[in-house]
Amino acid sequence: AQSVTQLGSHVSVSEGALVLLRCNYSSSVPPYLFWYVQYPNQGLQLLLKYTSAATLVKGINGFEAEFKKSETSFHLTKPSAHMSDAAEYFCAVSVSGGGADGLTFGKGTHLIIQP
Amino acid sequence: DGGITQSPKYLFRKEGQNVTLSCEQNLNHDAMYWYRQDPGQGLRLIYYSQIVNDFQKGDIAEGYSVSREKKESFPLTVTSAQKNPTAFYLCASSWGFETQYFGPGTRLLVL
Numbered sequence: 001a002q003s004v005t006q007l008g009s010h011v012s013v014s015e016g017a018l019v020l021l022r023c024n025y026s027s028s029v030p031p032y033l034f035w036y037v038q039y040p041n042q043g044l045q046l047l048l049k050y051t052s053a054a055t056l057v058k059g060i061n062g063f064e065a066e067f068k069k070s071e072t073s074f075h076l077t078k079p080s081a082h083m084s085d086a087a088e089y090f091c092a093v094s095v096s097g098g099g100a101d102g103l104t105f106g107k108g109t110h111l112i113i114q115p
Numbered sequence: 116d117g118g119i120t121q122s123p124k125y126l127f128r129k130e131g132q133n134v135t136l137s138c139e140q141n142l143n144h145d146a147m148y149w150y151r152q153d154p155g156q157g158l159r160l161i162y163y164s165q166i167v168n169d170f171q172k173g174d175i176a177e178g179y180s181v182s183r184e185k186k187e188s189f190p191l192t193v194t195s196a197q198k199n200p201t202a203f204y205l206c207a208s209s210w211g212f213e214t215q216y217f218g219p220g221t222r223l224l225v226l
Contacts, residue, residue, distance in 0.1 A: 034214070036217075041203075041220070041222070043119075044205065044217040046214055049214060101163065101171070102160040102174075103215060105150075105158040105159075107155060107157040
């Protein structure tokens with residue numbers, strides 16, 4: 001079975017500062033990893049995904065994540081935070097491609113941007 | 116315009132009542148999923164279907180039922196056996212092993 005741990009239910013950064021959202025996973029087989037973003041009362045939008053092609057994955061809106069097998073981590077970063085980045089972020093793992101048998105999600109991190 | 120639609124946006128359930136949440140997709144995706152979201156809990160898988168007329172239980176299937184009679188549609192029924200139904204319900208779909216795409220969600224509230 002796989003699982004995901006997101007460190008920090010709330011993260012606050014100043015506008016223009018580095019954003020770092022942490023995600024650690026456990027999986028008995030090579031995982032597929034995803035970051036999704038959710039704005040209030042909306043569905044989830046895919047930011048980026050790791051599918052074993054390259055360890056550094058670039059996504060939308062300037063976000064990127066690095067897969068580190070030795071640390072079982074897939075942290076999400078953005079060099080300079082925008083007010084529009086304020087949202088809930090979810091890390092998810094699957095052991096079957098895009099999650100043909102469903103994704104396992106972390107509990108989410110609420111990103112707060114201070115002006 | 117391709118996408119996933121969920122209706123209604125808000126749904127109210129009375130005690131002992133069954134309610135059905137609609138999920139429709141026009142992306143020609145084979146697989147469809149239902150997740151439940153509670154504050155601070157992330158998303159948890161209720162049911163999924165990889166092909167028409169077949170579906171599998173997820174992690175929290177008790178108190179829920181589904182059907183998959185058409186490729187485009189995957190309705191979720193919240194039965195009276197579900198004692199804590201208040202949550203945000205999200206439907207998703209994917210093509211084979213590709214990325215899951217999510218609908219806008221339905222918020223279920225108990226009167």
